[in-house]
Amino acid sequence: DTGVSQDPRHKITKRGQNVTFRCDPISEHNRLYWYRQTLGQGPEFLTYFQNEAQLEKSRLLSDRFSAERPKGSFSTLEIQRTEQGDSAMYLCASSLGLVASTEAFFGQGTRLTVV
């Protein structure tokens, strides 16, 4: 296992189009997180899953955003009707979330540019 994998690494889309990102976590990790990061800012929490259950969603996650983790393994983040303000780096992380003393492993991110 080589860590958390995100695909694609870069995505350029026209405003109004839908985009979908994929995250493959470390195989035994039961927790999966999505974050968004804009230039000069720290990552902002979007949502997280424990196994296949989506346990928390940020208010940043508007109705245009949806995330799934259908079998408790990989996850997808879809953005519908993209806007220029959606341009950001989208980061995925996973952890073995049994206790708070475990670390999270982040992927390299998907950089979205909406033109």
Added chain:
Amino acid sequence: DAKTTQPNSMESNEEEPVHLPCNHSTISGTDYIHWYRQLPSQGPEYVIHGLTSNVNNRMASLAIAEDRKSSTLILHRATLRDAAVYYCILYFIGNQFYFGTGTSLTVIP
């Protein structure tokens, strides 16, 4: 959200120790103190974490104040590869990792 306060930026000379401070006055008893760093164009990378006692690993040391309201990440000998944004995070199970704006560390050759 559990809040931490860090200086926006710091500088260090190469091969000298670096002390990165973090204040977390609202910390609760179940919060672990985590440090992550983010190199340019990379995802955040785990550095170290602790609860009450000081911690050492191959990357760094974490010194936690007795009242746990502050902590210091110590890089014993800064290298150019340590230039990154360092985030101090309070984390407890059932919550998410809350990132602030972090400290941007510049290492001067």
